[in-house]
Amino acid sequence: MPFISLGLSPALAQAASAQGFATPTPIQAQAIPAVLGGADLLAAAQTGSGKTAAFALPLLQRLQGGTAYTPRRVRALVLVPTRELAAQVGEVLRALAQRLPHPPKVAVVFGGVSINPQMMGLRGGADVVVATPGRLLDLVEHNALRLSSVRMLVLDEADRLLDLGFAEELQRVLAQLPAARQNLFFSATFPPGVQALAEGLLHAPTRVSVPATEASASAIVQRVLQVDARRRTELLRHLVQEQGWKRVLVFVATQYAAEHVAEKLYQRGIFATPLHGGLSQGARTQVLREFKEERWDVVVTTDLASRGIDIAQLPVVVNYDLPRSPVDYVHRIGRTGRAGASGLAVSFVSAATEAHFALIEKRQRLALPREQIAGFEPTEQLPAPTAAPGPGGIKGKRPSKKDKLRAAAQAAAAAKPSP
Structure with a gap:
């Protein structure tokens, strides 16, 4: 047509x-x-x-x-x-x-x-x-x-x-x-x-x-890698070097994380730079221009770059930190696989963030297999739930609303003078 x-x-x-x-x-x-x-x-x-x-x-x-x-x-x-x-x-x-x-x-x-x-x-x-x-x-x-x-x-x-x-x-x-x-x-x-x-x-x-199936002929391969939170930067460096990734957009939660991760990668020989709202507009524009010109291998960014960034043939997006919402997940991975091209979206999931990613999967109607990279198998585990004092069964560390009301009622009863 x-x-x-x-x-x-x-x-x-x-x-x-x-x-x-x-x-x-x-x-x-x-x-x-x-x-x-x-x-x-x-x-x-x-x-x-x-x-x-x-x-x-x-x-x-x-x-x-x-x-x-x-x-x-x-x-x-x-x-x-x-x-x-x-x-x-x-x-x-x-x-x-x-x-x-x-x-x-x-x-x-x-x-x-x-x-x-x-x-x-x-x-x-x-x-x-x-x-x-x-x-x-x-x-x-x-x-x-x-x-x-x-x-x-x-x-x-x-x-x-x-x-x-x-x-x-x-x-x-x-x-x-x-x-x-x-x-x-x-x-x-x-x-x-x-x-x-x-x-x-x-x-x-x-x-x-x-x-989404009609939006374009693109094929975004989504992978979920299980890794301990403390080893994410090491795994990211390993993947960039071993897979030969060029022009990788890495999403983190904070401006500090963008600076920190980019610096760690740069120290290990990967041309990485941060992009976040704390930079001047001129600096942000320069980073994006140089990234499009393939002068940077990795840009570590906040959700600032999850919308409105159109980089032709961007091959890889990495969720170093998971997005806050399923909607943000859609926008993040949408930076790759544009205009009919193929793309890869990788999400790092630790024991502490597994439940959050499961919610993203549910909202986006996904069911993605969990993978582990040799040498980076996770060892962290969530703490076992503890029993709350008094009736109410097994709960986590944070008391529920009912627990708080029950405790308040018990305190008020104890404060009343005995007849």
Whole structure:
């Protein structure tokens, strides 16, 4: 199926081809006609399935049919949760717009850097703004842009934008927008609570859901390696060297862990570097550029890189620390196996994290075999459960709510004077 059959103009169909989109992916084939028709959209598809082009192409076409403003007014707003995703979406929009007879001006704004260059870049206005919510609100407060002319709102990675961390900022942004607008929500996952909130913001939306098996022809091999927590760095080094891995993205839980693990690997002859929110935006951008250029073998990162990082032919992702939620697991492993390529996702599981990974498996409907690497067989075991004082049977060390209430009642009874 060619792109032009979806209703796109010849110029945009050629732009898609020039960017390597040979034929529409399932999410693009379903979403593009709906967006061109003006419908609100709730679209769920796995990472690496082409979601960005699924809204970028029809967005650009609809802007071509609009009125030219002088100065330019923001007619399309794309909200994203991270700086890296903002930069990536901006790159896609600009690349696709190059072949248009009247290319729109695309502005990309995010926090973590000086606001002054972004304010200068908005002089004369912009047709499309790609932004993180906090910096967007800063620019509105500085009168650097107005949102009263927005006709299309896109929430990319909508599950993260609609969670508690962004809810207040998002509501403040929505208050600046006109009521009559087209809303497009894209994400890899829509937990029930987030979906309910999204439905309250959408008007009779078209629903598009592409199962993981249809999202792409990619094959992500998922492996679970049992290892003691204290030997994870040693095992990681062994795998990188013995398997000859190049360009490995390693996920850890904290900024300190990113620095520590990267340093340990570097000391043992592996070109590794950390990537986390504590680095300046310039340093983060440089690390990603050098990683894409294959100048680093390993990047050790926090969940900062679990969304919005598109690295072609990234072969291996390692969960050194397990993600907090099953949703984050999907986003992490989705950094590999993109655009039809194969990939490998490895998770380190210790005795203490086995139960948590079992929960991830249950939520993602997985059943992965446990493996052990020779020389790294685990020896750690969970402490045996202990008997709680008083009635109530065998429990863990932490008392339950019933235990606490029972203890409080016993203490109150003991405090009463005897008759």
